[in-house]
Amino acid sequence: MKVIVCIKQVPDTTNVRINPETNTLVREGVQSIINPFDVYAIEEAVRIREKHGGTVTVITMGPPQAAEALREAISLGADNVFLVSDRAFAGADTLATAYALSCAVRKLDGADIILMGRQAIDGDTGQVGPGVAENLGVSHVTDIRKIEEIKDGRIVVERLLEDGYARIAARLPVVLTVVKEINIPRLPSLKGKLAARKAEIPVLKAADIGADLQRLGLNGSPTQVMKIFTPPKPSGGKKFTGEPAHTVSALLSELTAAGITIRKQ
Amino acid sequence: MNYFLSDDQKMIKDLAAQIAREKIGPIAAELDESGEFPWDVVKTLAQSDLFRVFIPTEYDGLGGGMFEMCLVVEELSRVCGGIALSFAASALGTIPILLHGNEEQKKKYLPRLAAGEILAAFGLTESGAGSDAAGIKTTAKPDGDSYVINGTKQWITNGGEASIYTVVALTDPTRGVRGTSAILVEKGTPGFSFGKKENKMGIRASATRELVFQDCRVPKTNLLAKEGMGFLVAMKTLDKSRPGVAAQALGIAQGALDKAVGYAQERKQFGKPISAFQGLQFMMADMATQVEAARALTYAAARAIDGGERDVSMISAMAKVFASDTAMKVTTDAVQIFGGYGYMREYPVEKMMRDAKITQIYEGTNQIQREVIALGLIKEALRANR
Numbered sequence: 001m002k003v004i005v006c007i008k009q010v011p012d013t014t015n016v017r018i019n020p021e022t023n024t025l026v027r028e029g030v031q032s033i034i035n036p037f038d039v040y041a042i043e044e045a046v047r048i049r050e051k052h053g054g055t056v057t058v059i060t061m062g063p064p065q066a067a068e069a070l071r072e073a074i075s076l077g078a079d080n081v082f083l084v085s086d087r088a089f090a091g092a093d094t095l096a097t098a099y100a101l102s103c104a105v106r107k108l109d110g111a112d113i114i115l116m117g118r119q120a121i122d123g124d125t126g127q128v129g130p131g132v133a134e135n136l137g138v139s140h141v142t143d144i145r146k147i148e149e150i151k152d153g154r155i156v157v158e159r160l161l162e163d164g165y166a167r168i169a170a171r172l173p174v175v176l177t178v179v180k181e182i183n184i185p186r187l188p189s190l191k192g193k194l195a196a197r198k199a200e201i202p203v204l205k206a207a208d209i210g211a212d213l214q215r216l217g218l219n220g221s222p223t224q225v226m227k228i229f230t231p232p233k234p235s236g237g238k239k240f241t242g243e244p245a246h247t248v249s250a251l252l253s254e255l256t257a258a259g260i261t262i263r264k265q
Numbered sequence: 266m267n268y269f270l271s272d273d274q275k276m277i278k279d280l281a282a283q284i285a286r287e288k289i290g291p292i293a294a295e296l297d298e299s300g301e302f303p304w305d306v307v308k309t310l311a312q313s314d315l316f317r318v319f320i321p322t323e324y325d326g327l328g329g330g331m332f333e334m335c336l337v338v339e340e341l342s343r344v345c346g347g348i349a350l351s352f353a354a355s356a357l358g359t360i361p362i363l364l365h366g367n368e369e370q371k372k373k374y375l376p377r378l379a380a381g382e383i384l385a386a387f388g389l390t391e392s393g394a395g396s397d398a399a400g401i402k403t404t405a406k407p408d409g410d411s412y413v414i415n416g417t418k419q420w421i422t423n424g425g426e427a428s429i430y431t432v433v434a435l436t437d438p439t440r441g442v443r444g445t446s447a448i449l450v451e452k453g454t455p456g457f458s459f460g461k462k463e464n465k466m467g468i469r470a471s472a473t474r475e476l477v478f479q480d481c482r483v484p485k486t487n488l489l490a491k492e493g494m495g496f497l498v499a500m501k502t503l504d505k506s507r508p509g510v511a512a513q514a515l516g517i518a519q520g521a522l523d524k525a526v527g528y529a530q531e532r533k534q535f536g537k538p539i540s541a542f543q544g545l546q547f548m549m550a551d552m553a554t555q556v557e558a559a560r561a562l563t564y565a566a567a568r569a570i571d572g573g574e575r576d577v578s579m580i581s582a583m584a585k586v587f588a589s590d591t592a593m594k595v596t597t598d599a600v601q602i603f604g605g606y607g608y609m610r611e612y613p614v615e616k617m618m619r620d621a622k623i624t625q626i627y628e629g630t631n632q633i634q635r636e637v638i639a640l641g642l643i644k645e646a647l648r649a650n651r
Binding site for chain 1: 272280287288309315317327
């Protein structure tokens with residue numbers, strides 16, 4: 001079983017800020033991490049290898065410093081990693097990113113299963129997974145919470161829905177995006193960390209993956225982010241303090257006065 | 266404070282800290298209450314290769330020594346001294362094999378201990394033989410190709426959970442201390458059973474049980490070193506393991522200091538955080554100074570051992586005494602800084618105070634450690650005057 005995991009290096013959003021003047025992320029002093037959803041994808045890939053044999057290859061598209069995310073992937077159990085990096089990729093939206101990643105996957109002779117997180121915590125689009133599948137001409141299932149079975153070129157998965165799940169069978173090769181319910185990722189091992197420290201991170205450039213330059217980076221991106229901003233904090237409001245019996249009835253009469261009616265069940 | 270750790274040592278420390286934060290922190294209070302053995306954490310430590318750090322590379326270890334072992338114990342203990350003990354006690358049980366095992370014994374056990382597949386334990390103490398370890402009553406009677414062991418070991422950490430035990434017993438009761446031998450006994454050997462789990466004041470997530478031997482027959486190939494060397498094996502083992510207790514105490518103390526400083530900045534009285542009051546500032550300054558001194562002494566002892574220093578009894582004892590007395594004092598002060606909240610189970614520091622107490626008692630009480638130090642001093646003085 002050959003598994004390729006596509007990951008993204010993202011700023012650790014627990015302490016990210018937006019510069020109000022330029023409307024861009026303040027990246028100085030903010031640690032970069034593997035997109036948390038992608039960590040679940042790596043773990044699932046390692047589990048597939050433990051159960052079915054084969055290899056786990058992790059790729060990421062990003063600037064040279066994204067190599068750090070790949071080193072972490074090695075410490076988490078990846079056999080091979082590739083950094084897809086070229087100035088030509090700069091400014092890519094999800095369409096151009098999905099195209100570049102699919103070229104890289106082809107260059108690596110494809111895979112039986114391509115895994116990624118359901119979305120990146122910085123962009124939150126969730127479009128790259130399905131985009132890669134479309135470019136490769138294979139099927140995809142998003143929001144996987146469980147891989148039930150992989151057998152005879154067929155996979156059965158559970159797809160998380162709002163109020164339940166769908167059991168879906170698909171032919172391999174397939175692109176799957178995973179949710180955090182799928183596993184509990186293991187922590188890195190010392191042997192893995194030692195290997196990661198020593199590892200050479202191979203770089204794939206635009207020419208290496210045979211990509212059409214017109215479909216890469218800004219050229220290949222029909223969408224552009226105009227502005228990122230922090231929505232203004234709601235101000236005003238009224239706080240009711242005191243005993244719950246008192247505050248609840250005060251709130252209800254206030255709401256009624258404002259023309260909001262509460263329907264009795 | 267920079268201790269100039271190597272890249273590998275930093276990596277070990279960081280990974281142990283991550284495991285402590287992510288895997289131990291969330292369950293520490295629950296296991297303290299239930300007394301359940303932390304097998305999930307042991308599995309995580311194994312998967313992350315932490316049992317390998319102090320085992321030579323030829324037995325699937327990573328080639329470090331007691332210093333690396335101490336780094337792990339310190340970081341785990343910072344979050345829970347009880348859970349950390351499952352690791353530290355296995356190290357204690359591994360040391361006699363490392364020091365005195367023959368090639369066959371090392372090959373048989375060390376790779377599995379390095380992988381964390383099995384845990385080890387060390388059985389010396391008996392009901393009548395604590396500080397006076399020479400007073401043991403358990404016998405291992407030579408009989409053909411085997412020893413037949415009878416007797417009971419008391420308060421054995423990892424008892425019942427570990428798979429391999431180094432047991433000190435009398436192979437020749439007529440010769441006293443010189444008649445003791447250290448023998449490896451595997452869990453599951455007929456005639457070897459466990460007493461009930463002790464209900465302890467602290468380190469409650471750690472398992473403490475009796476080892477009960479009733480005509481337990483083990484092959485003579487399980488003998489460590491030579492017959493009659495049991496007491497020596499035990500003393501050499503404890504000389505090397507004591508910095509591990511020091512590291513546990515140090516971790517507990519550091520954890521309590523962290524909590525106390527954090528709380529002192531949050532808690533407001535008289536309109537300002539209590540950290541603004543000089544009375545508390547002086548307390549915190551003393552706590553921090555003592556913790557740092559304990560760390561310096563603990564690291565010095567571990568490095569002396571790893572550096573091949575011949576006689577480490579004194580420095581090991583000093584590290585153990587100082588770090589454990591520090592842990593007791595600092596955790597008591599941390600409870601004081603937390604005030605009434607500190608006395609409550611909902612807050613973490615009373616557990617640290619309970620966990621700290623044992624470090625002054627086990628692997629040789631601090632009174633015995635002081636005797637070891639004094640004896641070393643007197644010996645040194647005699648040597649100088651000769």
